Amino acid sequence: xxxxxxKDLEVYYGxxxxxxxxxxxxNQGEIIALIGANGAGKTTTLQTITGLIPSKAGKIVYEGQxxxxxxxxxxxxxxxxxxPEGRRVFATLSVLQNLKLGAYxxxxxxxxxxxxxxxxxxxxxxEERKNQMAGTLSGGEQQMLAMGRALMSHPRLIVLDEPSMGxxxxxxxxxxxxxQKINEDGVTxxxxxxxxxxxxxxxxxxxxxETGSIALSGEASVxxxxxxxxxxxxxx
Amino acid sequence: MSFLSYLINGISLGSIYxxxxxxxxxxxxxxxxxxxxxxxxxxxxxxxxxxxxxxLSLPPALGILAAVVLCTILGVVIERVAYKPLRxxxxxxxxxxxxxxxYLLQNVALLIxxxxxxxxxxxxxxxxxxxxxxxxxxxGVTMVTIVTCIVIMAALTxxxxxxxxxxxxxxxxxxxxxxxxxxxxxxxxxxxxxxIGSALAAVAGALLCSTYPSLTPYTGxxxxxxxxxxxxxxxxxxxPGAFIGGVLLGVIENLSKAYISSQLSDxxxxxxxxxxxxxxxxxxxxxxxxxxx
Numbered sequence: 144x145x146x147x148x149x150k151d152l153e154v155y156y157g158x159x160x161x162x163x164x165x166x167x168x169x170n171q172g173e174i175i176a177l178i179g180a181n182g183a184g185k186t187t188t189l190q191t192i193t194g195l196i197p198s199k200a201g202k203i204v205y206e207g208q209x210x211x212x213x214x215x216x217x218x219x220x221x222x223x224x225x226x227p228e229g230r231r232v233f234a235t236l237s238v239l240q241n242l243k244l245g246a247y248x249x250x251x252x253x254x255x256x257x258x259x260x261x262x263x264x265x266x267x268x269x270e271e272r273k274n275q276m277a278g279t280l281s282g283g284e285q286q287m288l289a290m291g292r293a294l295m296s297h298p299r300l301i302v303l304d305e306p307s308m309g310x311x312x313x314x315x316x317x318x319x320x321x322x323q324k325i326n327e328d329g330v331t332x333x334x335x336x337x338x339x340x341x342x343x344x345x346x347x348x349x350x351x352x353e354t355g356s357i358a359l360s361g362e363a364s365v366x367x368x369x370x371x372x373x374x375x376x377x378x379x
Numbered sequence: 380m381s382f383l384s385y386l387i388n389g390i391s392l393g394s395i396y397x398x399x400x401x402x403x404x405x406x407x408x409x410x411x412x413x414x415x416x417x418x419x420x421x422x423x424x425x426x427x428x429x430x431x432x433x434x435l436s437l438p439p440a441l442g443i444l445a446a447v448v449l450c451t452i453l454g455v456v457i458e459r460v461a462y463k464p465l466r467x468x469x470x471x472x473x474x475x476x477x478x479x480x481x482y483l484l485q486n487v488a489l490l491i492x493x494x495x496x497x498x499x500x501x502x503x504x505x506x507x508x509x510x511x512x513x514x515x516x517x518x519g520v521t522m523v524t525i526v527t528c529i530v531i532m533a534a535l536t537x538x539x540x541x542x543x544x545x546x547x548x549x550x551x552x553x554x555x556x557x558x559x560x561x562x563x564x565x566x567x568x569x570x571x572x573x574x575i576g577s578a579l580a581a582v583a584g585a586l587l588c589s590t591y592p593s594l595t596p597y598t599g600x601x602x603x604x605x606x607x608x609x610x611x612x613x614x615x616x617x618x619p620g621a622f623i624g625g626v627l628l629g630v631i632e633n634l635s636k637a638y639i640s641s642q643l644s645d646x647x648x649x650x651x652x653x654x655x656x657x658x659x660x661x662x663x664x665x666x667x668x669x670x671x672x
Contacts, residue, residue: 195556219562231557233550244550247543248562296562 146171146300146331152201154191161187163355174332176342179352185335186228189304193225194218220248224298228305230289234278238269241277245295262291283314300331307338319345339376343367385637391521393629394528398583399606400621402576408552408616409572412473416480418603420577424450424584425594439502446581454577455570488596501589524586532622608652614665
């Protein structure tokens with residue numbers, strides 16, 4: 144069953160068309176990777192889904208409900224969390240304040256405490272540094288914080304934008320492990336990555352974006368062995 | 380003794396600047412705009428109290444309450460009608476609009492109340508304090524002003540650090556997009572900020588007019604500009620900065636009036652600002668502007 148359906152989506156920046164009528168779907172429990180080069184429209188697609196950018200045409204359906212016109216801040220309580228490109232943690236606030244802001248839409252204090260403990264178990268380093276300013280964390284720790292913050296809203300769909308960007312290889316592996324664990328806990332994952340190899344290795348299916356259109360799609364394992372994909376994105 | 384008296388009166392005047400500066404600094408921190416109409420909200424508050432207390436002969440407490448409520452509504456309406464449509468427009472467009480709103484408020488007041496100064500009856504009925512065998516007198520309104528400012532500062536700090544709305548304000552001031560992703564309604568948060576700032580302006584109006592009991596449509600203009608200077612002085616966007624900047628400005632102004640020249644006091648105040656900004660462009664407590672890579 145599809146948790147998210149994107150139908151003929153078109154997005155413009157002024158007169159420039161960034162997304163040229165793309166359609167794809169994310170099924171319950173899947174990890175879906177959106178791969179493509181710089182400027183292909185991956186981030187734009189995610190930002191349109193989570194309501195940060197308005198679409199010109201097309202439809203976005205989440206859990207059977209049309210969310211195309213719903214403002215971004217209302218989607219969080221509907222179960223969509225977005226970990227933005229560049230992490231965008233609140234640098235002058237503490238780790239704990241950041242995590243609590245992630246739970247802004249939730250009101251049950253006991254449940255919140257449970258979620259917080261769950262996140263500390265998953266990211267022990269966040270607990271060690273809970274009183275530290277987020278801006279002083281390393282890139283990998285900030286990525287963990289951004290993911291922990293998103294999980295605080297208790298999402299059913301998590302949208303991750305370039306989680307491996309700028310991280311050392313050790314952190315990249317750790318982050319991808321965590322994404323898989325989050326998924327095993329029942330959270331559906333929509334992942335945008337330039338590191339196509341890594342993304343395809345954990346994804347169920349993938350879509351390849353090229354200048355605002357979907358060029359290819361299919362099972363991640365099949366795409367990984369596709370000659371065109373290998374040549375363009377896996378640098379082989 | 381007279382030095383102490385000038386100092387205390389300076390702190391009191393500075394407390395008023397600080398309360399006004401809080402409105403400037405919070406709105407700047409969260410909406411990234413300079414609301415030049417903020418000073419005129421003070422004047423509106425003054426006229427509301429004048430109308431309730433002097434014209435309708437109702438108790439002063441009711442006048443202050445009416446001023447706070449009406450100014451809060453006015454602030455939110457101004458934001459909704461004049462500034463919200465400009466979200467995303469160039470900051471110059473917003474600045475010009477704010478100046479336009481300022482003139483609008485002044486001229487509406489001019490239309491209703493005329494240009495003659497009105498005698499404002501003090502809303503503070505606290506007896507003064509005589510110290511050191513009467514050598515040092517502190518008036519009731521001076522004490523009330525200083526205490527009010529401290530209470531407001533403490534309450535605001537608690538509000539921002541302890542409540543969800545306060546934390547949302549911090550998030551919005553840092554990154555509106557990321558705040559939206561947390562489920563924070565950015566527009567609502569900005570509206571709340573305007574509401575708080577305008578309510579504080581009404582309080583400042585009550586204290587200002589009780590200290591200097593002459594009310595005209597331009598009453599809020601100069602204190603508004605000085606409070607803006609105080610906010611920049613302390614580091615715009617910083618709440619403790621607004622407090623420190625306001626008090627310092629009031630003290631500098633009062634001491635220069637007393638010891639140098641009452642005509643030159645404003646020039647001295649603005650010169651100090653220029654010097655401070657030359658040495659510390661972000662103000663006393665201002666954050667360094669981080670360049671995004």
